[in-house]
Amino acid sequence: MTRIALPANDAIPAASQPVIDAMTKQLKMTPNLFRIMALSPNALNGWAALQGALAKTLDAKLRDGIALAVSQVNGCQYCLSAHSYVASNMAHIDDEEIRLNRLGKSHTPKTAAAVAFAKALMETRGKITEDDLHAVREAGFSEANIVEIIALAAQFMLTNFVNNAFDTEVDFPVVETEVV
Structure with a gap:
C-alpha cells in the first residue's frame, strides 16, 4: 500500500x-x-x-531502454512496470529487448552502449570509468548525447526514488524487479 x-x-x-x-x-x-x-x-x-x-533528445526506443536500465538498477517496480508497458505498447519494443535493456544490454550495438553506460552511471553513482566513456563514444554518441544520457538517467532516477520512498502502488501491468 x-x-x-x-x-x-x-x-x-x-x-x-x-x-x-x-x-x-x-x-x-x-x-x-x-x-x-x-x-x-x-x-x-x-x-x-x-x-x-x-523528449527531444535521442530516440524514443533509446530513451525507454535507458529508463529500463536505470529503473532496474534502482529496483523500482513501479517504474519498471510503467516503462515496460510504455516500451511495449507505445514504442513497440519486444519483450526480449525490454529484458536485455533492463540488464544494460541490447541486440543493437548502439543501444547496448547507451544502456550499459546508464547502468554503470547508476551503479557507480556517476563515477564512471574512462572505459565507460570510451565505449559510449565508440558507439557513435557525441559529447552532447552523453550529457543527454546522463540527464535522462537523472530524470528516471528522480521518479525511481519517489516511487521507492512511497512504495507507490503499481497501476500498470506489474513487472517483477527480478529479471527472468
Whole structure:
C-alpha cells in the first residue's frame, strides 16, 4: 500500500493540473506517480520541464531502454512496470529487448552502449570509468548525447526514488524487479 495519501482529482493543486491533464490525456489514466508528484507543483513542473526537453533528445526506443536500465538498477517496480508497458505498447519494443535493456544490454550495438553506460552511471553513482566513456563514444554518441544520457538517467532516477520512498502502488501491468 502506498505510504502517502494520493490526492483525488479535485484535490490536486491547480498549479499541477496542466501536467496532470497532459499525462492523463497521453496515458488515458492518471498514474499514481503523478498524483504523488502533483502534491508539489514545483517538483512536478520541474520534472515535466526536464522530461519535455529530454523528449527531444535521442530516440524514443533509446530513451525507454535507458529508463529500463536505470529503473532496474534502482529496483523500482513501479517504474519498471510503467516503462515496460510504455516500451511495449507505445514504442513497440519486444519483450526480449525490454529484458536485455533492463540488464544494460541490447541486440543493437548502439543501444547496448547507451544502456550499459546508464547502468554503470547508476551503479557507480556517476563515477564512471574512462572505459565507460570510451565505449559510449565508440558507439557513435557525441559529447552532447552523453550529457543527454546522463540527464535522462537523472530524470528516471528522480521518479525511481519517489516511487521507492512511497512504495507507490503499481497501476500498470506489474513487472517483477527480478529479471527472468
